[in-house]
Amino acid sequence: MSVKEILVVDDEPKILEVVSSYLESKGFKVFTAETGGEALDIFAKNRISLVVLDLMLPDISGEEICTRLRKESRVPVIMLTAKTQENDLLNGLQSGADDYITKPFSLKELHARIEAILRRSAEDLAPLLAKLTWNEGDLIIDFDRNVVKKGGEEVSLTPIEWRIISALVKYPKKVFTRDELIDIAFDAGFDGYDRVIDTHIKNLRQKIEDDTKNTIYILTVRGRGYKFGGERQ
16 A cells, blocks of 8 residues: 655744654655645646645745645645634635644644545545546546546547556656556555556556657656656647
8 A cells, every 4th residue: 555645835944843743643645745746746647645734824825825735636624824814724725625624733743634534535536626637638547437548539448558658647757667667557465566556557658648759748758767748729
């Protein structure tokens, strides 16, 4: 089972240190950011399962960050704030936050809120849009129907190919290692060679690329893994 990745955003280093240390002791992988810009960059490059987000940041407000995240993801967001006015809390929730907790707070309570929200969330987060299109309709992925179309024609994918392309599409700026793709595509008991992913990538490319030697969708990042490309509409 993959480790859940939590992003904690706060401009107080002591809070970041205490919260990250506690959540890591509970088995999470924790990323921290002191600014909104840093948080958005970390989110774009990693498979974040949940965001703990302070409302008051030095560059971009927590509400604005949440609004930006909601344009591309349903990732759960817990607002972390010293504000106690009802309007401030409502604004945070209206921008897309799933829950809030006010400072000072109990680490046990924060952990309980995180666990509760993750239990309610889908195991594999879907994009905000159920149907995604690239390059003027050349490639279409419909997550409601689990259908992929290339050049207007439906493409038949194996379950493993579907899991791989779904992960790449849902986190288009992230470079996935072979191990990460194995974790996504196979059962927990998989005990094989990591290069098996290369075979599935090759098969996927044959189905969705015009030129498998000059790919535009499934890109190789030399020495690191694979990421998704293409111009999305």
